[in-house]
Amino acid sequence: MSDLREEETSVGSNMPDHQEQTSTTSSASGCHHDVASSGSPMLGDQEQGSSTMQNAPDNQDEITSAMNLLELESALTPTITVVEALLLSGLNISVKNIIEALQLIEALVDTVSSNQTPPFIKVIKHNVDTNAYAKLSKGKKGSSSSAQEDSPEKITPHAACARCQHDPAITEPALTLRSCLNCEAVEYCSVECQLTDWMAHRNLFCVNPSVIPLDTLAKPHRVPFLKTHITNAFARLAKGIWLHDRHKQDVYALLIDSFRLREADDFTYGGMTNNDSVYSGRVSSCPAFRRFLYQAEAKGLMPPWWSDQKRVECLTKGIDKRQDNYHDLHAMTRDIEIVVVYEDAIMTMQLRMFAESVLGKGAAGSDGRLMLQKMVVAEESARVLSK
Structure with missing residues (x-):
């Protein structure tokens, strides 16, 4: 004393x-x-x-x-999140050396995770526009001046706390949401909510679009097993036409992998499982996947040629147990495997965003709407600058 x-x-x-x-x-x-x-x-x-x-x-x-509300920029400068590490790794990934690629990426993720600093948030001030997300998806007719005011760079989606869904625009207008300091794509009502959400957010959507190379967005990687190649994938996600203009086998594969990745994310980061899932001890996740397809159909996300027969074909592909079929509903998956098989880290983000558009919310209660808007803007900017 x-x-x-x-x-x-x-x-x-x-x-x-x-x-x-x-x-x-x-x-x-x-x-x-x-x-x-x-x-x-x-x-x-x-x-x-x-x-x-x-x-x-x-x-x-x-x-x-x-x-x-500390903003320790100097402490956070040398760090990156797991998602950014995958996007920037530059690994020569090929299905021919899948085991080696898996080991390299796992070592990369382990290194980034062990060096990860605690999350920090900062106050952001904006006027919440409840119709902004609809404007982004549908566009707005009018003069050039009004179009400029409603450009994706200026509007802000109607946002709530990414963890507890507290909505200050409705319940407490005086409260200002605080955004993640790294990506500024999710908002929280308190430090406690961000700390609770940090494990899922840093692995799912914590990416600053400005760090992604322009060529990655302007000229997307051609996935070797997909028969058709599309551009402006994030703009298509925002408009609900991500599966359009694709070969039917591509649509089946993307639907299955989007669902399987969502199951893995919910289990890993939220401890949640479907009763009819391999994560709850079932032989196959086919019953849960069938419900996933029904929800996608109800929201109008399927291509125009989709029918009951095509649904059966998609389910048939998912229950194929042959060794060369990666899109197998009997097997679990991980985001690292998705990166290796698709040879593209950014595909994990697209698959997760599509699953969120189907189910109405992100994995483990996360919210990827703001990140989708940022990626749409970054994608369009990259396309214009690359001309």
Whole structure:
């Protein structure tokens, strides 16, 4: 006890000598030392002490709020998320060396995950436009000036907390949502919600589109086993026509893999399983996949040629147990396997976004709508700049 008192006395006696230096260092770093140093002079000034005591609850709230909204940019600069690591890895992935590729990517993911810093959020201020997402998908007729105002860069989708779905536009207009500092594509009402959502978010959608090479978006990789190749995939996802203009075998494969990846994500990051799923001990996930197809049909996401017969063909492909059929509903999958088989890390994002459009929400309660809008803008920008 005496040691603690001596230490406090020593710190207090040195405070005036280092007060100016502490203030200078804090302002330069932008860290929470600024909050601590601003409080120290008030504690040493008796004249201001009384007013400080009277306003103690308000000051305490301000300090707590400031510390919860730290923007430690210098600490976060050298880090990347797992999704970004896959996109930027540049690995020469081929189905011919699938085992080696799996080992390389697993080592990459393990390295990134072990070095991952805790998440931080920042306050963003915007006017919530409840019709913005519809405008982005359908477009808006009118003059050039109105079209410019409703461009994807300027509008913001109607957003709620990605974890608890708290919607300030409806329940609490005075509350400002806070966005993920890395991707700015998800918003949270509190630090607690982001910490709870961090494990799923960093592996699913935490990507800054600006770090993706232009060629990756402007000239998408041709998946070797797909018979047709489409461009502007994210714009098609936003419009609900991602499966259109594809060969039927491609549609079957994408539907099956989108569902299988969603099952894996729900189980890995949310601990959720379907009763009729391989993750709950069933031999096959075919019954759950059939419901997935019904939901996609009900939302108008299927191509124009889709019919009951095509649904049966798709289910038949999913229950094919042959070794050369990767799209097997009897087997579990992982995002790493998707990257290897499709030879493209960005396909995992597309498959996840399609599953979200079918089921109405992201894996493990995540929300990829803002990320989809950002990818649409990035994709269009890359296409224009590459001309």
